[in-house]
Amino acid sequence: MPTILPALLLAVPLVAALLCLIPAPAAVAEGVSVLSAPLLLALAVAVAVRAGWTPGTCRSGAPPGLCGGTVDALGLYVDALSALLVLVIGLVAAVALLYSRGYMRAEVTAGHLPEGTLRWYYLWLHLFVASMFAAVLAGNLGVLWVAMEVTTVLSGVLVGISRRPDALEAAWKYVVICSLGIALALFGTVLMYYSATPLLGHGNSALDWATLLQVAPHLNPALVRLSFAFVLIGFGTKAGLAPMHTWLPDAHSQAPSPVSAILSAALLNCALYAILRYHALTMRALGPAFSTHLLLAFGLVSVAVAIPFILIQHDVKRLLAYSSVEHVGIIAAATGVGGRLALFAALLHLLNHALTKCGMFLAIGTVIQRLRTRNITRLGGAARVAPTLATVLLLGGLALAGSPPFGPFLSEFTAVRAAIAQGVGLAGVVLLALLAVAFGSLLAQLGHVALGPACHRATKGSARARELGHAPALLSSSALAIPAAAVLLLGVHVPDTLVTLLQRASTVVGG
Amino acid sequence: MRDLLRSLVPWSTTPGFHVATAPFDVLILALLVSAVLIAVVDGVDRAVWLLVLQSVSLAAVALVTAISSGVGEIYLSVVVTLVVKAVLVPLALVRVVRRSAAAGDAGRMYLGRRNVFILALALVLFSYGLIQPVAVAGTLITGLYFPTSVALILIGGLTMAVRKKALLQVIGLIVVENGVYTAAMAMTQGLPPVVELGIAFDLLITVLLLGSLAFHIGAATESLDTSTLRRLRH
Numbered sequence: 001m002p003t004i005l006p007a008l009l010l011a012v013p014l015v016a017a018l019l020c021l022i023p024a025p026a027a028v029a030e031g032v033s034v035l036s037a038p039l040l041l042a043l044a045v046a047v048a049v050r051a052g053w054t055p056g057t058c059r060s061g062a063p064p065g066l067c068g069g070t071v072d073a074l075g076l077y078v079d080a081l082s083a084l085l086v087l088v089i090g091l092v093a094a095v096a097l098l099y100s101r102g103y104m105r106a107e108v109t110a111g112h113l114p115e116g117t118l119r120w121y122y123l124w125l126h127l128f129v130a131s132m133f134a135a136v137l138a139g140n141l142g143v144l145w146v147a148m149e150v151t152t153v154l155s156g157v158l159v160g161i162s163r164r165p166d167a168l169e170a171a172w173k174y175v176v177i178c179s180l181g182i183a184l185a186l187f188g189t190v191l192m193y194y195s196a197t198p199l200l201g202h203g204n205s206a207l208d209w210a211t212l213l214q215v216a217p218h219l220n221p222a223l224v225r226l227s228f229a230f231v232l233i234g235f236g237t238k239a240g241l242a243p244m245h246t247w248l249p250d251a252h253s254q255a256p257s258p259v260s261a262i263l264s265a266a267l268l269n270c271a272l273y274a275i276l277r278y279h280a281l282t283m284r285a286l287g288p289a290f291s292t293h294l295l296l297a298f299g300l301v302s303v304a305v306a307i308p309f310i311l312i313q314h315d316v317k318r319l320l321a322y323s324s325v326e327h328v329g330i331i332a333a334a335t336g337v338g339g340r341l342a343l344f345a346a347l348l349h350l351l352n353h354a355l356t357k358c359g360m361f362l363a364i365g366t367v368i369q370r371l372r373t374r375n376i377t378r379l380g381g382a383a384r385v386a387p388t389l390a391t392v393l394l395l396g397g398l399a400l401a402g403s404p405p406f407g408p409f410l411s412e413f414t415a416v417r418a419a420i421a422q423g424v425g426l427a428g429v430v431l432l433a434l435l436a437v438a439f440g441s442l443l444a445q446l447g448h449v450a451l452g453p454a455c456h457r458a459t460k461g462s463a464r465a466r467e468l469g470h471a472p473a474l475l476s477s478s479a480l481a482i483p484a485a486a487v488l489l490l491g492v493h494v495p496d497t498l499v500t501l502l503q504r505a506s507t508v509v510g511g
Numbered sequence: 512m513r514d515l516l517r518s519l520v521p522w523s524t525t526p527g528f529h530v531a532t533a534p535f536d537v538l539i540l541a542l543l544v545s546a547v548l549i550a551v552v553d554g555v556d557r558a559v560w561l562l563v564l565q566s567v568s569l570a571a572v573a574l575v576t577a578i579s580s581g582v583g584e585i586y587l588s589v590v591v592t593l594v595v596k597a598v599l600v601p602l603a604l605v606r607v608v609r610r611s612a613a614a615g616d617a618g619r620m621y622l623g624r625r626n627v628f629i630l631a632l633a634l635v636l637f638s639y640g641l642i643q644p645v646a647v648a649g650t651l652i653t654g655l656y657f658p659t660s661v662a663l664i665l666i667g668g669l670t671m672a673v674r675k676k677a678l679l680q681v682i683g684l685i686v687v688e689n690g691v692y693t694a695a696m697a698m699t700q701g702l703p704p705v706v707e708l709g710i711a712f713d714l715l716i717t718v719l720l721l722g723s724l725a726f727h728i729g730a731a732t733e734s735l736d737t738s739t740l741r742r743l744r745h
Contacts, residue, residue, distance in 0.1 A: 142706030149713040153720050160724060168728045175724065176680060179717050180671060183687045186710065187664070187694060194698040202582070204703045 005047050006076040009086060009133045012039050013093075017126035026118035030101050033122050037097035040129070044090020051083030052501030065213050065280055065508045077139030077210065080504030084347060085136035085273050087501075088354045091486070092266040093129045095479045096258040099362045100125070102476025103258055106369050113162055121161055121256075128154040128262070135270045142207045144274055145182070145189050148238065151267060152178045159255040159263075170247075170254035177247040178238050185234025185274070188227045192281070195223035209277055216284035228282040228291050232275060232298065239271035241298045241332060242305035245325045249309070252321035253374075257365025260317060264324040265358035269350055272331060279335065280509050292338045296427055299333025302326065303434045311441040316364055316374050319445055320357065323400055326438055327353040327408075333431055334415035335509070342418035343506035349411035351502075352490055356408055359483035360396045363389060366477075367449075376445055380452035390450040392480065397446030399487050401439040407490030538575070539659050541568040542693065546666040546686050547631045551624050555608050555678050559601050562682055566596035569689055572696055580700055588701045592692070595711040600685065600718050604678055607722040611729045619675040627673050631666050638662035656697025663690030677725040681718060688714055 016036040020029040051068065058067040069079035078086075104121060107113045113121075131154055135147035152175060160171030193207055199215050200206040212219075237244035252260050275295075282291040306326035313319040331353070334346035367382060367389055368374045383390035399406035412435055419428030489495075494502075545565040549558050570592040577585035620627060638661040663686055670683030695701055702710070 140706070142702055143709065146706065146709030146713055149710075149717065153713070153716050156720055156724070160727070163727055165728070168724060172677070172721070172724045172728060175717065175721055176671070176684065179684055179721075180668065180687060183664075183684070183691055186688075187691045190691060190695040190699065190702065193695075193702060197699050202700060202703070204705065207703060207706065 003050070003070075003072070005043060005050070006072060006078050006086075006137050007074055009040070009043050009047065009090075009137065010076075010130055012036055012043065013126040013130035013133070017123050017130065020119055020123035020126065024119075026115055029119045029122040033097045033100060033125070036126065037094040040090050040097075041094035044086050044094075047078065047090075048083045048087035048501060049497055051078065051080045051504065052497040063213055063216075063284065063511060065284070065511050066210055067507060068504060069210055069508075071139050071210070075139050075143070076137040078137065079508050080501055081273070081276065081347075081508040082136045084351065084501055084505045085269060086133065088269055088351055089129065089132050089136065089266045091482065092262055092354055092358045093132075095358055095362070095482050096261045097125065097129075098479035099261075099365075099476045100256075100258040103362075103365055103369070104256065107162075107256065110369070110372075112164075117161060121158070124154055124157050124161070125259070125262075128158060132266055132270050136273055139209055140204055140207050141189055141192060141209055141212070141277070142204075144209075144277070145186055148185070148235070148270065148274060149179070149182050151270065152182060152238070155251075155255075155259070155263060155267060158259045159251050161256065161259075164254075167254040170250035174247045174251035177244075181234050181237025181244060183234070184230050184237075188230030188232075188234055188278070191223050191227035191230065192219075192278070195219040195227065209281070212281055213284060216281050219281075219285045221286050224282055224285040225290055228278055229294070231278045232291075232294055235271045235274040235278075236298060239268050239275065239332075240302075240325050240328050242302040242325060242329065245302065245305070248325060249318045249321040252324065253315060253317035257317075257361050257368070260320075260365070261358045261361035264321065264361060265354040268324060268328055269354060272328065272350065275332075276335065276509050280511070284511060288338050292336045294336070295332045296336025296424070299329045299331070299336050300427065300430055300434070302329025302332065303431070303438065304329075307434065307438050307441055310438065310445065313445065314375050314377065316368070316376050316379060316445075316449065317361070319376065319442075320360055320364060320400075323438075323442060324353075324357060327357070327400075330412060330415065330431070330435075333427070334411075334418070337415065337419045337422050337424055337427065338510070339418060339422045340503075340506055340510060342415060342422060343510045344502050345411050345414035345418055347502050347505050347509075348490075348494070349408065349415065352407035352411050352487065355483040355486045355490070356396060356399045356406070359392070359480055359487065360400060362480055363392045363396060367393065376449060379449045383450050392484065393446060394450040396484075396487075397443060397450070399491075400446075401442040402435055403439070403443075405488070405491040407487045410491055410494075536655070538568045538572050539655055541565070542572075542659060542689070543635060543662060546663050546689075547628070547635070549679075549682055549686055550631045550666055550670045550673070551628045555604070555676065555682075558679055558682050559604050559608075562604075562685060563597050563601050565686070565689055566592060566600075569692060569696075570597065572693065573701065576696055576700055582700055584704050585701055587704055588696075588707050591707060591711045595715055596685070596689070599715055603715075603718050603722050604681065607678060607726050611726055620673045621675065622673050627669070630669060634665040634669060635662045638665060656693060660690045660694035660697065663687070663693060665690075677728065678722070681721045681725070684721075685714070685718070 016032050019032045069077060071077045104118055108115050131147055131150040135144055135151060138144040138147055156171050156175040159174055160168045196206040196212055196219060199218055200211060205211050240248040252263050255263060279291045303326050306322045309322040310319060331346050331350050334342050334349060371379060399408055402409050402412045416428045416432050542565060545561045549561045552558050552561060570589050573585055573589045573592055577589060638658040667683045667686030667690060670686060671680045674680050674683060701707055
């Protein structure tokens, strides 16, 4: 039974964006964001709980991937997979919106941003969130493509909003490379449409995912193969899969930290989501071999490519950006392993990485603001001047590196276990070895920031030390508690509703 | 090679080409020539005019498809292509050129002009000589449009790779998009109207953003030359 929830997920950020248009002091736009954030979070959780709670109805004869899928009057399609993504986007967007208030105020105070820009920042941010919701709720693959390109443009504006030369350069590189990538994804979309028109005729139904999944076994296999290859390269560019990831460290490190958090924790996953939808169609049309092998290869390469850059990195935000390449690689590789357990691990890791990376980008953002440097060698010894922030960083670093008892450990471990159980033991061993190296690299770097020898500059002036220890705006810092608590909880116990949601989402992908 | 020669002769008929009419072949020629010239031409203004030529040819391809297939929805596509790709996008590009001080040096490339020209021709050969037989084997893809669209995508990519000037990279991106549109028109008579409108809207806002970024980068570095963008490494 369709509900009004998906439509509200689009309406709330759009209305909030309209309110930001009112020429009023920035405080109005901030107030709108503080109101819209909990609303978005509640709606997203409601959609996710609904998809994980209600008994999934399956029509007899329909492929299992269609179980529990509902479409509303606007053409918004909700099943367990889109509900999972809605949950991820809602969580990340709410936390980032709440955090933005303190963070962006400090940017204005520091003179990095004119105060007049704040209103526009919140306007673009809300539109960006709406476009991500549109992407994961679109039942039509053409609309999915349109929404993904809109996310590129809106996030491109946000990356360059400070108009510093570095930020402009990063935004340029980001929009040009991702637009090129996504043009190839459009080619893949056209090929999928072409493969379906003999069966479904011209019109929207030949791009409708649920309809396509039903007729998938009858689609022209050569065209589906070509389509998936283009879609993987195209949306893979946006997902940050190596070797198409070159724009990612720039864009994710030059954006304001709340935007970095959304880019790394939500937008990459939207692109992965698009790949998963095509992966489901391709598997049903061609059998699992073709697309799983491609995903496994791209995934492992991404993990391997990211590690040396994590090791040699001096810029702490670029470090986190490369870690995103690594984790997207893990998710792609786990999807490529195939089978229910591996898909479950991939989707759980998607959620775990999103929560961890979101928290880390925000915490790092505050550290950078207070120490006025992002150079890792100069950030050393944060523990002496700001014990709380340093603790958050160290625990977040442990979680990101894949250490127990945090969520990412559980999903990475499950992925490796699934690989061995699935008979792709070699891939499992390679992944395990890469994860071990990544663990060491990341911890060496972040450990230095938290525990290393105190940096000369930070400890010299006591005023600076006081500044660092100074409590950040209450609202901003308490927003960090949401991802932190969730990452810890997911490492110890995954709630039953979430398990059901993830199981159903893996059925959507894997049939 | 024979395929290439045959395709460049307007009155040739290719077996399996479902709408084998002379105007189509002239239009294919216009698409390819404009793409190759965009890759090598000196001056943003000229590249914009070539882009207008290409977009009008594209609209004409859609018009011929609309007439020959009798599907009314395709006329919408013709109008959208003309308005967005032949008028609004070129206007936006020209506006950035006029506003920015550093308009000279548009010809600067990472490779020599002759090399780029040879590469572009090689990509056309590759598309016709290699892609067509590969694609035809075992699929429904036939005719000249598929190789033409692949050639446009590749030449657009080449333009983006070798051009130093920001706006010419944007034009390269639009050539890629035109290639995809050609494929869509040839294979499936375009996409559903809602999706086509969305794609055109996306292209417009992408060009507006890139134009604005190019302008601000130009203001910050006093050139629209992306080879000066070397700050972000590793």
